[in-house]
Amino acid sequence: MNAPAKVPPPAYDLEAFAASLGDVPVETDAKTLQKKSRDFFWFSPVLKRELQGKVAELIVVPRDEADVVRVASAAARHRVPVTIRGGGTGNYGQCVPVQGGVVLDMGALSAIEWQKGARLRVGAGRKMHLIDAETRKQGYELRMHPSTKRMASIGGFAAGGSGGVGSVTYGGLRELGNITGARVISLEETPRVFELKGDAALKICHGWGTTGIITALEMPLAPAFDWIDVIVAFKDFMTAVRFGHELALTDGVVKKLVTPIDWPIPAYFQGMEQHFPKGSAAVIAMIADHSIEPFRSLAAAHKGEITYEKATDESMGARPLYELTWNHTTLLALNVDRDITYLQSLYPPFGFLEKVAEITSLFPRDEVIHHFEFTRYAGLPTGSGLPLIKYTTDERLNEIMEIYRSHGVFIADPHIWMLEDSAGYKSADADLMGFKREVDPLGICNPGKMRTYVPLR
């Protein structure tokens, strides 16, 4: 799948580039270069093989937007590839500099520019948990965040993420309305500034940082309820899934996370396994405190046993339950078993339960281990599955994906690093491609990730 891009790696004069940066801070020590040229691509044995060892020649750390403009101009003049980096929590090598050049660490652009009620404008480099820490003071929080909230930056999430904790209410990040504005700097000799609003703001989504440098975002906020972390144990996985599905469909119960997991997943949860009865399936959920009584009624109606109920705690050392879900499940499993990898699936909203029963019957229980995160997809509740896979060979991995697909379940292959191979893009989406032509005419913005892009100059 990961055929190389047709664009040859550009030649460039790094020294001349570095000299033209003036006092923009840079980092050059080998350890930092290595560390900041990586993300969580090693969740995939395929990507691990293919992306390991790709290292930037220089890390540039702009202090503000003026620095970003300076870097963008210098990169354009010297044709230096620029790979933009937030928290580095992605899983597809989005911030791996596959053609070398420099990595742009956006961490310092982290100011909250303003907050007006449920509207926020924030620097792209701000960590998501540091956004909520501020906005919660006024009663608001981000609508959704990945399980890596405590590491991930808002810019990285917008550019490379798809949804997360909160998507059971608001749908995916790319749903209209979930990003309301973006400020993007083009990579040109004289960089231009783009202020995108309304549906145009969605152009920056899931472009993997190939479409210019996002410096600020406008995000709509959600009410910051007091969330309760809950674990409910069930006798078997399908009972857990049925409960989760009904909970997802119950609009009167306010929730942020609904994750059914099959045994033996809880056995991977080191330090938390005592909250999961041995051999049982479970649902992990986040429920608004004012919805906890009806939630308990629903759990009782499904014969679930509540084994954990505690206010969500994101303080240092604490373990919010969302850090057991989404792709943290894979991380925790990998800590115990190095042969584990995962898949990304999206089930059809209609006939969801029947489809889950069908798919789970197709694989040995120790080869494909299921969990779902409920989400809304185009307005309809459904399950986004991130099953753990006991990896044997690339062939078997591809075969498993083909079996899913042939049974009508959408698979976004997480073992690729080409944008076009991801999330159903055949060639890069027209809007994305058109926007890339605007902001990256030279093809130096995260080059090598968009196979079908031909630079204008």
Next chain:
Amino acid sequence: MNAPAKVPPPAYDLEAFAASLGDVPVETDAKTLQKKSRDFFWFSPVLKRELQGKVAELIVVPRDEADVVRVASAAARHRVPVTIRGGGTGNYGQCVPVQGGVVLDMGALSAIEWQKGARLRVGAGRKMHLIDAETRKQGYELRMHPSTKRMASIGGFAAGGSGGVGSVTYGGLRELGNITGARVISLEETPRVFELKGDAALKICHGWGTTGIITALEMPLAPAFDWIDVIVAFKDFMTAVRFGHELALTDGVVKKLVTPIDWPIPAYFQGMEQHFPKGSAAVIAMIADHSIEPFRSLAAAHKGEITYEKATDESMGARPLYELTWNHTTLLALNVDRDITYLQSLYPPFGFLEKVAEITSLFPRDEVIHHFEFTRYAGLPTGSGLPLIKYTTDERLNEIMEIYRSHGVFIADPHIWMLEDSAGYKSADADLMGFKREVDPLGICNPGKMRTYVPLR
């Protein structure tokens, strides 16, 4: 449909009852008796014929719960029918004393007992707009309200309503979680107090005041966003419906109301008709101010023309747009044309658009005039239609309902006053019936509305 109940009207000694009330306030003048024995049943020509002239012998106006207990005990001892009344904004004669007796006006039980964040406990008699007026100070508001918010009481809405403005997000009132607690007084010689929590609180829903006297409710609240009233004009009704449907499915855009209306409905909107282009269909919506830009993008994508955009204003003399929707549409049409009545339909969530196209093709456009309020039903967005009907005969009215039903659209006949004939009850729901046995063993609580109930004593 409105076959009389099998229970014969009880005989009672009103004077003895009145004497035992002590200083509980009562009203006896003919005008008040008439006024407080009515609701909006006259929207239906059938109910108008059948319920007109049913008048209570006494209006009792308890000042507090102690008064309610006194009334309940006296009524039980003297076998006096008690019909409970809030704002009297229902449409099925729920608060018409069909077997005489007394009407209990709950208006004075209107205190907010407490508010803790998104939780509220409030007296059943409080008007809904006076709830929001208080809770909005802390950033919260009721999740949903009928179009009669400025007249309706919360107790009446809970007992007799089904949903309303806000249901596009939270679903119907009876969805688990939308009422979290209720306090109910039984009608017995020694009245008992029931504190219902969790799913048990739903027992009081849609029982039409036949299941004891609700004195207080616990309601979960929603964030009180700044709402914007919007009108978008479209070339034809199906285009308006398609836009409304997509808006309902767009979880990233926060909204409280989505109502597509066909021409000539706007012609009935006296004083507001200038905001609707002549001959055009339209969508009336309430959008959170922080979602207005993506809303505008969506409207533009559907070639809608925004003809009105203004902060929702509920102050005296102002006209919030929700007062053009739900059953206010019928009210405004009746002001212009006395031959108008209406139906209540619920479309299937799957194949919704095709079904609307099918149904609208079955009737002359001047006999059945369509509007929808989008709602969530069991977690899925769909349209609740309240079409205006140009009434000719009962036979034709029934025929229209049968045509809807034979095409797979659910009809809740609004031309009945028997609970069992309403909203799909064949016999009264088991839970409701069991609860009624607890709180009304003598069958004196709004008697004559539950045909299948046989008193215990």
